[in-house]
Amino acid sequence: MAAKPKLWYFCGRGRMESIRWLLAAAGVEFEEEFIETREHYEKLKKDGCLLFGQVPLVEIDGMMLTQTRAILSYLAAKYNLYGKDLKERVRIDMYTDGILDLMLMIALAAFQPPGEKEEKDAAIVKKAQARYFPVFEKILKDHGEDFLVGNKFSWADVQLLEAILMVEELDAPVLSDFPLLKAFKTRISNIPTIKKFLQPGSQRKPPPDSRYVEVVRTVLQF
């Protein structure tokens, strides 16, 4: 029987959170090892586990995979969340890549100096409302289906839900002009595996706080 995938990262969202979401959505149990010290990180590097000296790191199917998008694509393919053919896959890639751009802004915002963070958060919300959310509202409107691609649950749906929830944490009524996204949010949240992940006690991580930022700065020395 295959071993459970294992994740190495800080105890927080960062670049690993999308990977946790996708595994959880696929109903896959996973282990986590949290990096809290510089020594632990140096050891991982010395052991040759980190191809470019960076985390996220996911051990799965005998591979030590790094690079967030490589990991996400592998999981999507493995768990049938990548569409039925190449044309569906390229749409999933376009949607997830766009959303990941937005989510990277959010992940990096945590490391802004305290004075600038509020401004940065406002910029992110504005971008979400002007550039990203209208696109997905339109996609849902145009085909009238429950899921973004091919009338079937895919990685794109998971990624969009994750992004919606993260932007809502910055500005709760951000979906007020997007009725289909609101319905989408409810619908996807009620999928059993996702519903479970959204409950307290799951492996979902909270928004970054000053302690998390401190740990990351100490471990990565910046």
Added chain:
Amino acid sequence: MARTPILHYFDGRGRMESIRWLLAAAGVEFEEKFLKTREDLEKLRKDGSLMFQQVPMVEIDGMKLVQTRAILNYIATKYNLYGKDVKERALIDMYSEGVADLNEIILHYPFLPPGDKDGSLTQIKEKSRNRYFPAFEKVLKSHGQDYLVGNRLSKADIHLTELLYHTEELDPSVLANFPLLKALKTRISNLPTVKKFLQPGSQRKPFEDEKFVEELKKSFG
């Protein structure tokens, strides 16, 4: 017969160059429509051609594709440059993402304010010599094969070769301690399609010098 792909971008490298390299390596002819002014970009946006209001955009197989990675992955799959199975694809993705990370710093370099250029160049030299090139040298050493993954040409080899050329432009001696990377670069450069692309007169774009950047800023305001 399928129409030729059409690339929409500025007349420069930026984020479109890796797409040009990949199409060229696959032996695929392509057309280019250059954005020369802000109006050109606004027109594309108003037409609804740009999903997230950004370029690159590639018209291919009846679709208007955006997001560099999505475009590259589509081309790689279509032209068999993506390995033979999911596991090989994971390795190709991992390597391609590493290349993209270093390339991200390089592609911004020409557009930095003069005061920031030195710092960025130091960063490029440091990361290529200490983080990225050792990793790829080690991969090639570990299996002793001609290509990064599965003993067969893939997008990873093309992206890495492009990166080696671009890094050498900024740091001519960077490959001194990486014999296997040097050999890979030569080998890939000698593939007929790549060799053709490396010749003057191809659609490969030149290094973005200060004059180019100045003119681009003037047209786009």
